[in-house]
Structures are given as structure tokens and as C-alpha cells.
Amino acid sequence: MITSSQIKAARAMTGLTVRAFAEMAGIAFSTMVRLESAGNEIPGGNVETLKKLKKAFEKAGVQFIGTPEEGAGVRWKPKP
Secondary structure, eight states: OOOHHHHHHHHHHHTOOHHHHHHHHTOOHHHHHHHHTSTTSOOOSOHHHHHHHHHHHHHTTEEEESOTTTOOEEEEOOOO
């Protein structure tokens, strides 16, 4: 599962505002704000919403790495 810190970092990598990324991912602005604000924790919420968000980030070229226990992070997907 992805953490709030990963969500915030991934969005920063895309260069999009919270509002713009929420629209792109098909989720509410207030939901995006809440998901980013839980610190380094796994945000609570609807699993389908988190799946939509992760899919949108991956489509933008962001890869989620690690786990919350061992140090979660984000990076650009390696080019094949």
C-alpha cells in the first residue's frame, strides 16, 4: 500500500497542483487533500480511490518503491 508521503511526493514529481491531479485521477479535490495530509502513514479511505490514484500516477510515469516499514519512496519509471 502507498503512504501519504509517497502520494505527495509523486504529485510533486508530476508538477501538477492538488486540484489538477485530483481531476486527472477522477477523485474529489478534498479527497486528494486528505490523502496527502496523513504524514508518512497509509491513508485511510476507499481502496478503489487509492487504486485510481496509483493508476493515474503510474500512467504519468511515477513508480512507487519500498514499503512503509522499510522506507517507501517514489521515482520515475525506468526506461526500457
